[in-house]
Amino acid sequence: MRKAPGCPFDPPPELGELQRQGPIAKVRLWDGSTPWLVTGFAEQRTLLRDARLSSDVTRPGFPTIVPVLPTAAGQGLSFIRMDDPDHARLRRMVTANFAIKRVEAMRPAVQRIVDELIDGLLAGPRPVDLVEAFALPVPSRVICDLLGVPYADHGFFQDNSKVLIRRSVTAEERAAARTRLFDYLDGLIEEKTKRPADDLLSELAARVTAGELTRAEAAQMGVLMLVAGHETTANMIALGTFALLEYPGELARLRGDETDPDLVASAVNELLRYLNITHTGRVRQVLADIEIAGEVLRAGDGVILANDIGNRDPAAFPDPDRLDLGREARNHVAFGFGVHQCLGQPLARLELQVVYGTLYRRIPDLRLAVEPADVPLKHDGFVYGVYELPVTW
Template sequence: MTQTDTHPTGTTIPAFPKDRTCPYQPSPHYQEFHSEEPLVQVELFDGRLAWLVTGHAEGRALLTDPRLSSDWAHPNFPLIVQRTEGREGLSFPLIGVDDPEHARQRRMLIPSFGVKRMATLRPTIQQEVDRMIDEMLAKGPTIDLVTSYSLPVPSMVICALLDVPYEDHGFFEDRSRRFVGAATSAEADAAFGELYGYLHGLVQKKQENPGEGLLDDLIAGQLAEGDLNHNEVVMIALVLLLAGHETTANGISLAVLTLLQHPEQLDALRRDPSLITNTVEEVLRFASVSDFMVRLAKEDIEVGGTTIKAGDALVFSISLINRDSKAYENPYTFDIERSARHHVGFGHGIHQCLGQNLARAELEIAIGTLFARIPDLRLAVPLDEVPIKAGHDAQGPTELPVTW
């Protein structure tokens, strides 16, 4: 597809999404979208036009608007990447359904992701983080942080939460990467099928030999009582497994990389470790691991003089919403002392990330402990040699060579 195409009106419509050139900055092509208008038109890979939402206030308002749908199974739901073609009718719990179905599913899981429950996990996270750093120090002084640290930390945590055998982490990490990074629907379907098959078998095993994780709670409660069927339990487990390690792994890598490239901010964190909470929020705002969210308009909606028609596609640019100068002073500056809590790194509205408390705990512990224990950590290659993921993927480096 070309970088831009011409609409019948004669205006130039830019293509979306585009790849980043810096791991923690939006694609330079997106600068053209940050105009005075909070909504601009873009063209998706299949030629469909969509409204790209870049305004912070407008984005948060629209994400709470019940006239927008998140129903991935709708035949008119917009596709951002080719790998999602041919998946009409496939329902993804929590992230790809609307109320009341979404609310029903979310209510079943909220107790497992509350602040108090996450607080009880912190000692386990700390213990595993220390163990992984011990192993890194033994292997060092040069390693790939992604495979040695960023990915194993959230993989271990989500396995513990769900009670998924951690010895299988290599399998689901590989298939997850293949699924979310697939260029074609055939590649995505193959990885999805293997993940589904693995979890289908695991649910069957747990019905015969229960454990003590969230997955076991769903089986003993909602599945046994008929509130969920077998397929729904498998799909919920799949969504939690994917979301529970892939995005957080990218967040850890991006946080480390961003801090290393902003030494004055890293020095401030070292002087005052209590800034770790602010640091995590600023990383989530600045680096935007998930770079976009997609919705379908069910009714006409007026936004700042623009009419979104029923049936229109909407794409929320998280990185641009989080860099709106109306919401943040000097938005392209990384500043761990700013108050960035109202970012949309975890989304907003009813679909705001269910696991955000868990992700925050993991990021705070993983980042704070890493720099405390390895104070001379640094990149082993120049920044422009760090390989990064494509624009249609969750953002982050595919490898992060570091040394000390």
């Protein structure tokens, strides 16, 4: 389903039409399978906390958005593609690193990174691509510091991450990029076993030594946190800035009181709700029959929970197609819901709060250096955003 021309921030019109017809409907995928598509906000939250939906991609008939190859032998699976108890066992090993209080302690360090990069923008040439000069480096530096990944390798992991999240590549290309990232993190885990430091990968290496984790499990966890830790936030920084530049009234509202932490936090939630950079929804398979919204989801059926249209449900958010930074939008499903809710959301919120609370104050006349229609959009990705955002001031 494609977005309407000239509407870069809105879900595809077909999704809106399906939602108006009802909260759940059948759709057809590339392979001819016909999973359920859930467009209703309330129904999404209900199903995302239902243990009768499985995230286990190894189950026969599990729906896939694009053709995929089986995970290579010895690599194992990411825990987000598992069900409990395995999912819970592995997730618990890193949950403390993303606890709200622990993440909040990182705010000064994140602020320093943001300020340093803005200093570089102000001292450099104009126009500049905000993606390469700012949106990508902020979360990449933060997640590298947290994990213990050398930032000097950012070109390697960013290039391979881009392959993973692009729908237009072949299954073979995606599998090769996944293997390169796995081997890279596996090598870092081995290094941390010999020379541990004060970082998350060293903690995982210690668990491997203690027999609590396999090397493959540790490496897969590293891949997940490295890729998710920079790609999603980078796209939110750039796409959020694009949206604010297109809504100057809301930008002025934010810029006028960027020092108000409550307003900035509200703005982050509203932009997450409004933009929804995860554009393929959450994919599940039914384990046992579920009755919902007048339909029966049978065991074995596929389910796609489309968060982008769920967050535009007028039953949950009045006038949902309007960007309103003062809206109470904390219960959005941009991070999912239930046991698989995004592990790193406290860190993402913190980074976005620092960025949205700093960038437009320090560069008050920030503006696009091209026409809005000329901003290249990521229509071919699992993670939506802009390929470039040329700006000046």
